[in-house]
Amino acid sequence: MESLGQFEQIVLTAILALDDNAYGVTIHAKVEELSHPKKVARGAVYATLDRMEDKALISSWLSEPTRERGGRSRRHYRLEKSGEKALKESARTAQRLIETITRSLGGLAWKPR
């Protein structure tokens, strides 16, 4: 199965959270929100989306053109089955990490922010 990098995990999570409204602008906004306080270049999001599309983790299509975009279409994204699987696996790994760190740093005294 495809293992994901940290940024890929964030982008996939953003697409998952946005559901039907996942396209460049909204994905970038969500990624910035998830990576707070780090700033993220929109171009990096596009490059990651392209890479994950090539790996068949996500798929994309064009919407109807709209006036608020100067008569251009939105490129919408959606998670594919393999993307969902890879994201679940990453979440499980993250969960194990959190549990280990919490145990090592003194139980309930430490919580991830």
Place this chain on the structure above:
Amino acid sequence: MEAALSGPPEWLERMVLFAIPPAAREGVAGDLWETYQNPGQYAVEALQTVPFVVWSQIRRNLNLPALILQSALIFLCFGGPVTLMALPLLMLREAYRPVTRPSPRRAIREAILLSCGAMVLLLLIMSVHSPFHVRAGVDSFTWLSLFLAALFLSPFLCLFRAGLIMQGDRRMPLAADNLSKDALAGAYQTFLKTAFCRNVLEGTALAFAAIAGFFFTWNVLLIGLFVLAAVYLLLDTIPRVASAGDFVSLRAQYQRELLRQEQLRRALRWLWFAPVLVTLQARLAITATDAQDMVIALLNGVAAAILCFLVAALNREFGGRVQEQIGVLDRMRES
């Protein structure tokens, strides 16, 4: 009356559109438009975004076998330094591949420009090097033949490009805006079958060509390339059956396979023409062994440019057809 939505100045938008690779233009330019606040913010945002998009498109469209073949051909004709300079240009050219087929007017203009360029270059060499002919072993008859060949090249190239375009117009599948999932699965299945048969046939042809290469004393490297390509095509793991999934997944699979097959064909077209070019280079070197390097280089350059024009024309036409088909699929809705 409805107020006009504010957007970037036209000149600025044009510049940005020009910088964004065509394959990503629709989505990226629309996103930049949507987040427009003022020209400064728009320009800065575009400057920060475009390099990533260009790099991503280079990575997506990079066809390593085709790039190696093109570099080898440039190296053969012009040597190392030119090849090193041409490499980044070739990679950028891949990123900015058009998503449509060239218009007939543009295709014919390119053909005329190329043949006129060849004629002017030959005239130039003839006028500058007239006392040099005999010494160089290149007689007037050869020069005249070359000049006439360049003269008749124009209608030939125009006909070639026009024929390709007309053939493409006749057969553009999947022109519908809406398609049912079953119809899409059927179209994908047909494509897979055709691609599989084509790969087997072309793989066999390449294997025969490699065997023939031994008799025609081709370069060992060239024979090796043919064998490698034949093995790859015959062992290619193209899916025989479209895997299950909803409309969007099926469409994504179809688009990926279309692109993969097109990348493969693009490299193979260069490969098929490589022996012709290599033989041509060898002939020119033999017929003018005493000639000055510059003249040989120019003649080689003209011949190589014409051959490369033919391969590039084929690639642009067939690649454009695939890109158009991917675009149609992108906008297709499930009925």
